[in-house]
Amino acid sequence: xxxxxxxxxxxxxxxxxxxxxxxxxxxxxxxxxxxxxxxxxxxxxxxxxxxxxxxxxxxxxxxxxxxxxxxxxxxxxxxxxxxxxxxxxxxxxxxxxxxxxxxxxxxxxxxxxxxx
Numbered sequence: 001x002x003x004x005x006x007x008x009x010x011x012x013x014x015x016x017x018x019x020x021x022x023x024x025x026x027x028x029x030x031x032x033x034x035x036x037x038x039x040x041x042x043x044x045x046x047x048x049x050x051x052x053x054x055x056x057x058x059x060x061x062x063x064x065x066x067x068x069x070x071x072x073x074x075x076x077x078x079x080x081x082x083x084x085x086x087x088x089x090x091x092x093x094x095x096x097x098x099x100x101x102x103x104x105x106x107x108x109x110x111x112x113x114x115x116x
Contacts, residue, residue, distance in 0.1 A: 008097040010077035014055030020048040026106045031113030040103035046089035
């Protein structure tokens with residue numbers, strides 16, 4: 001596991017962040033949301049994620065309402081989502097929003113979210 005620092009943002013820059021992430025652990029998903037968005041995600045502990053431009057976000061929850069999908073109301077990009085794993089706060093970072101990263105070149109694990 002190799003964590004590195006990255007910066008990222010939504011398209012308009014109202015939401016920006018720094019994150020320590022291991023991009024050898026990315027995930028794609030075919031749930032009703034991720035499939036439509038083409039999301040490539042990396043999950044990090046909340047302590048490894050810091051907002052540097054904390055613009056207004058809109059929340060969307062679906063299915064079991066366990067994940068707080070946060071997206072920019074100006075440009076519509078979901079840069080991150082908030083959740084919990086094993087009782088710990090986690091952030092699902094949209095790798096498509098990371099500066100200088102080609103998410104399609106990563107060897108992502110595919111999660112069958114449609115079956116959940």
